Amino acid sequence: MAVIARGWSWTHAERERPAVAGLDLKIAAGEKVLLAGPSGAGKSTLLHALAAVLHDDEAEVHGQLLLDGVAPDQARGRAGLMQQDPESQVVLSRIGDDVAFAAENLAVPREQIWQRVRAALTEVGLEGFGLDHPSAKLSGGQKQRLALAGILAMRPGLLLLDEPTANLDPEGVWQVRDAVLAAAEATGATIILVEHRLEVWAEQMDTLLVLETGGGIRRRSPAAEIFTDPALREELGAMGLWVPGRDPLQELPAWPGEAVLPGKAVLPDEPARDVKSAWGGMPGPAPGEPLLLAEGLAVGRHSPKAGWRSAQPGAPTLTDLDLVIRRGQTLGITGANGAGKSTLLLTLAGLLPAHAGSLAATAELKGGAAGAGLAADPHEWRSADLVARIGVVFQEPEHQFVRSTVREELALGAQQAKVPGTADPLFTEEQVQDRVTGLLQRLGLSELAEANPFTLSGGEKRRLSVGTVLSAGPQVLMLDEPTFGQDARTFAELxxxxxxxxxxxxxxxxxxxxxxxxxxxxAEELQIGATGRAAPGTGEQPGASKAGKQPEAPGGELFAAVRSLSWLGRRNALAKLIAVFLITAALVMTIDVVSSGVVILAALALLPLAGIRPAGFLRRIWPFAAGAVLAAWGTAIAAEESGRVLLDLGFTTISEGSITLGLALGARAFAIVLPSVIVFSTTDPTDLADSLAQQLRLPARFVLGALAAMRLLGLLAEHWRTIGQARRARGVGTHGGVVARMRGTASQAFGLLVQAIRMATRLAVTMESRGFGAGPRSWARPARFSAADLPVILGGALIGALAVTAAVLSGTWNFVWT
Known part of the structure; x- marks a missing residue:
């Protein structure tokens, strides 16, 4: 696909300066372009415009932007866009369906879709996972590869890649790069790629295109000149780009022992000693006193305790970890995507409970005699005690922003830090202000002290997130992917x-x-995979899950991403909906206890066919049972007096008739819910969407939009936990009195709202860039009735008929309209 721009300009609404101005550009079909430029030069804006996802009715647009001679919105589906954020690029709940999504939007014949899906997953290194593997169980880097697989399955004429390897492990970087290049070689696709680190791609690209901030092309030259032209290298380095052979660390002041390179982590059976690094160099200073001791530690994202929703505790991701963290030590936790590195970090930080083994803070970390009363495990500390000892910088800076200005963000940590075991502040107000002033200067944020943290640039947000933690003066600083998305300049500052x-x-x-x-x-290096072991069945490691072998969701989880293998789970989704409709129709015609009792007993009898254990089912339905009881009681109090009065409460009476009516209404509400819970516990959301769109002919935009929204709701639950952890790390968790808890919950809810808006916007861009809504589509999974579905429909009709017959014969039939 050829790309042409003639005087093209784009100015966002309510902005004075254009994001891109006067762009004249010609890219030949099949050309591979490395797009560079300083921050704010409009690189991402140009990519979004080429993908036809740059929507702003009030934006000011001039000139022409053409793909093979037509406007980008007339070539939807021929350009595949890959964004930076892995989460917002996954549309559907299973990886096979997610990769197939774009091919379906382009109306690829069904028999070709799964061939493309398997080929694309192999090209990006995800062939070890089954097609039904839940996309939610992939790590960030694996989701990045999944996004690329979805784009490759489109066979696009233009690949638009916005920092595609920023979140990948070293092996994944080369794997994704080779997959992109192989796809371009096989299809002849044009590539336009934005990347901070040029070395990975420069040798394989044809052209280097450097944009000027605010408009135009600053330089166009062969990409190979990055390695040979000193003036070009100096120019790119001044922009903050990672230039091959140009080390941003060389521009920093000399640091003692700088020859030492990454070595091996100090474990409990290896006392601190002066050794040469495995990478060579002179030995650095020996680590100091121990701060954290981990023995036989097992860690996992989910609670190690069984809850009301699950009889089984969450499985650990890593087990049998022994580790000593010492004063003055720098430890890098490395390993493949999905190995459990972030989970380990959050556990060491006291934000996640350990699954097994022990984690203990020493007296040195507790603060000596002042902290003698603190528990051994940091997870049991108050957030006010935690913030002054262990500071955590999350991968997404916005997760830990809770104030409206940069100055207030920096002050918060110092204000929240308390003397161990007391409510006394650790710093006076004067000391807090001194710390804030010093941090503003060190972070280079003095001129932005009154700015809203969410309006800062990416590099400024990262520096601020580190500063918010340092303000409380913690001994231990823990960072999750601190250089993600950083250019060379902000990397050096960090x-x-x-x-x-x-x-x-x-x-x-x-x-x-x-x-x-x-x-x-x-830094010393702790490689996860060599020291820690992944627990079996967690789905965290490649190859851990094969097609058709996923376990059923425990307790009959509603709309589980894992397809139920029970008899009822294998039936057509629409057939099950028809059965529920027939049962519900019988119940809404009458208000009586007998018909409801028949349906409740029938629903319980169906549990074996649904593969749901009674205990798990009870955990799922108890809120509905509680609601039915409240409805019955409320009706008994509020209903008109009928029959003998059983209780006179003064303001109202409870009679035989009101109790009968309350029991009937409560039982009916409960009976209506039970079949629906069983059906939706055994119905895959994607199968339901296929049935609604293919068999009921509902609009695909509505059905698939709802399906993507359901997956987004699951992500928001995870974000709620992450935001809660970030606020605990900053000393503002939901604790204290009722008012304080309400204030903390409201703050957390606002943070979730911000994340929801951002994610929904990015997800909409992803769906549109993959051809969603571009025209007629095909469906990878056929939805049709079979002979095995007939008993489901007949069963629903039979249960409804039995309920009505029993009510009539018992004399309790109470036709609702009379």
Missing amino acids: ISLLREHLDSGGTVLAVTHDADFLRGLQ
Whole structure:
């Protein structure tokens, strides 16, 4: 696909400066272009415009932008866009369906779709997972590969890639790069790629295109000149790009022991000692006193305890970890995507409970005699005690922003820090302001002190997120992928900041794929996979789940991403809906206890066919049972007096008739719910969407939009937990009195709302860029009735008929309209 721009400009609504201005550009079909430029040069804006997802009715647009001679919105589906955020690029709940989504939108014949899906998954290195593997169980890097697979399945004429390898482990970087290049070679697709780190791609690209901030092309040259032209390298380096052979660390002041490179982590059976790194170099200073001791530690994202929703506790991701974290140590936690690195970090930080083994803070970390009363496990500490000892920088800076200005964000940590075991502040107000002033200067944010944190640039947000943690003066600083999305300039600024923390005697732990980060801090390296073991059946490692072998959702989970293998689970979704409708129709015609009792007994008898254990079913339906009881009681109190009065409450009476009516209404409400719970516990959301669209002819936009929204709701539940952890790490968790708890919950809810809006917007862009709504579509999974579905419909009719007959014969039939 050829790309042409003639004087093209785009100015966002309510912005004075254009994002792109006066762009004249010609890219030949099949050309591979590396798009570079300083932050704010409009690179992402151009990619979104080419993908026809740049919508703003009030934007000011001039000139022409053409794909093979037509406007981008007339070539929908021929350009595939890959964004930076992995979460917002997954549309459907299973990886096979997600990859098939774009091919369906382009009306690819059904017999070809699954061939494309399997080929695309193999190309990005996800062939070890079954097609039915839940996409929610993939790590961020694996979701990035899944997004690429969905684009490759489109066979697009234009690949638009916005930092496609930023969130990948080193092996995944090369795997994705090779997959992109192989797809371009096989299909002749044009590539336009934005990337901070040029070395990975430069040798394989044809053209380097450098945009000027605010408009036009600053430079166009062969991409190979990145390696040979000193002036070009200097120019790109000044923009903050990662230029091959140009080390941003060299521009920082000399640091003691800088020759030391990543080595091996110190474990309990390896006392601190002066050794040469595995990478060579002179030995650095020996680590100091132990701060955290982990023995036989097992960690997992979900609670190690059984709850009301599940009889089984969450399985650990990593087991048998032994580790000592020491004063002055820098430890990089590395390993493949999905290995459990972030889970380990959050457990060490006291934000997740350990599944097994022990995690204990030493007296050194507790603060000596002042912290003697603190529990051994940091997870049991108050957030006010945690914030002054262990600071956590999350991968997404916005998760930990809770105030309206940069200055207030920096002040919060110091204000929340308390003397151990007391409500006394650790810092006076004067000390707090001194710390804030110093951090503003160190972070280079003095001129932005009154700005809203959410309006900062990516690099500024990252620096601020580190500063919000440092303001409380914690001994241990823990960071999750701190260099994600950072250019060379902001990377160097971050390294400088962390070096200051280490120079003051602090400790740094970081989950990272970045070898330059490890080198810049002379970090020891703990490789997950060599030290920790993944627990079986967690689905966290490639190959852990095969098609057709997923376990059934425990307790009959509603709309589970895992397809139920029970007899009822294998039946057509529309047939089950018809059965529920027939049962419900019988119940709404009458208000009596007998008909409802028949339906309740029949529903319980169906549990074996649904593969649902009674205990799990009870955990699922108890809220509905409680609601039915409340409805019965409320009706008994509020209904008109009828028959003998049983209780006179003064303001109302309870009579035989009101109790009978209350029991009938409560039982009917409960009976209506039970068949629906059983059906939706055994119905895959994607199968339901297929049936509604193919058999009932509901609009595909409505059905698939609802399906994507359901997956988004699951993500929001995870974000709620993450935001809660971030607020606990900042000392503003939902604790204290009723008012304080309500305020904390409201703050957390607002943070979730912000995340929901951002994710929904990005998800809409993803769906549109994959041809959603472009025209007629095909369906990868056929939805049709079979002979095995007839008993389901007849069963629903039979239960409804039995309910009506029993009510009539018992004399309790009470036709609702009379």
